[in-house]
Amino acid sequence: MKSALPQHLTRISAPRAMGVLALDWTLIVACFAAAIGFPHPLCYLVAALLIARTQLALAVLMHESAHGTLLPRRGLNDAAGQVFAAAPLMLSMFSYRDGHLRHHRAPMAADDPVAIVFGIGDYPVTRKELAWRLFKDVSGIGYFLSVYGFLRGKHRHLMPKSTARRGRAAFVIVSILATNGILLGGLAALGHAGLYLGLWIAPALTFLQVFARVRAITEHAGYPAMDKQLRNARTIVSPGWHTFFFGPHGIHYHIEHHQHARVPFYHLREVHALMKSQGILPAANLYRSYRQVLKDVSTGARPHTS
Numbered sequence: 001m002k003s004a005l006p007q008h009l010t011r012i013s014a015p016r017a018m019g020v021l022a023l024d025w026t027l028i029v030a031c032f033a034a035a036i037g038f039p040h041p042l043c044y045l046v047a048a049l050l051i052a053r054t055q056l057a058l059a060v061l062m063h064e065s066a067h068g069t070l071l072p073r074r075g076l077n078d079a080a081g082q083v084f085a086a087a088p089l090m091l092s093m094f095s096y097r098d099g100h101l102r103h104h105r106a107p108m109a110a111d112d113p114v115a116i117v118f119g120i121g122d123y124p125v126t127r128k129e130l131a132w133r134l135f136k137d138v139s140g141i142g143y144f145l146s147v148y149g150f151l152r153g154k155h156r157h158l159m160p161k162s163t164a165r166r167g168r169a170a171f172v173i174v175s176i177l178a179t180n181g182i183l184l185g186g187l188a189a190l191g192h193a194g195l196y197l198g199l200w201i202a203p204a205l206t207f208l209q210v211f212a213r214v215r216a217i218t219e220h221a222g223y224p225a226m227d228k229q230l231r232n233a234r235t236i237v238s239p240g241w242h243t244f245f246f247g248p249h250g251i252h253y254h255i256e257h258h259q260h261a262r263v264p265f266y267h268l269r270e271v272h273a274l275m276k277s278q279g280i281l282p283a284a285n286l287y288r289s290y291r292q293v294l295k296d297v298s299t300g301a302r303p304h305t306s
């Protein structure tokens with residue numbers, strides 16, 4: 001049963017959302033600037049990790065836009081989510097929305113696109129298998145295997161049918177070309193076009209895949225589909241460096257998000273406190289770290305769901 005929420009928790013703030021978007025892009029620019037100013041392998045590595053983390057943060061803001069909670073006006077919400085969050089990652093927010101809303105109707109069901117895309121329907125797995133999956137992600141193998149599978153039509157029967165209008169499809173394509181063109185063009189103008197591949201594309205194919213997999217595992221892996229969505233999602237209750245990398249913009253409050261999908265990300269912490277005070281949150285689904293989750297889903301014991 002969902003708890004009643006104070007009205008202010010569903011209020012969308014355009015300045016807060018755009019401020020967060022601006023901060024994400026400021027961090028990305030700062031990483032490129034550091035790599036240009038200090039061309040050292042260690043600097044490249046740190047920049048790649050931070051950029052991959054911020055690519056995940058942009059994906060979370062695309063997710064926010066898909067729920068219509070990024071900006072108050074639907075048209076601006078969709079445009080901003082596509083141009084500033086989805087397009088730089090070469091994604092369509094509109095296609096993502098189709099699948100993600102199906103996920104919210106029945107998480108971990110046989111046709112849940114999130115479970116399918118991230119392959120989280122077979123947990124728990126052995127620790128050796130988990131390590132292999134994470135290795136495939138960090139090496140880029142997992143990304144290319146996923147693309148190959150999609151090109152071959154694997155899961156096609158489970159994916160939502162696209163209802164995009166021709167104009168919307170054109171907007172998606174133009175936004176992807178424009179945002180990536182600006183990024184590449186800007187770096188080329190500075191004499192560092194190679195950084196587009198080295199610090200934008202490469203992190204997206206490697207470190208981002210790891211961050212996204214750990215996030216997806218944490219949210220639902222190991223739980224069965226059930227009517228009570230309170231009990232087939234997890235929340236990380238201790239924000240810190242680990243949520244910065246794996247659960248940016250409050251996405252680690254995932255039970256709360258599934259219970260109140262119309263709450264903007266910057267209010268989820270308050271929703272968590274409210275639900276906790278009401279005794280609604282299931283203790284077995286609350287975790288203090290991602291490491292604890294990975295341990296639980298790779299020991300052979302299924303999470304407590306009663």
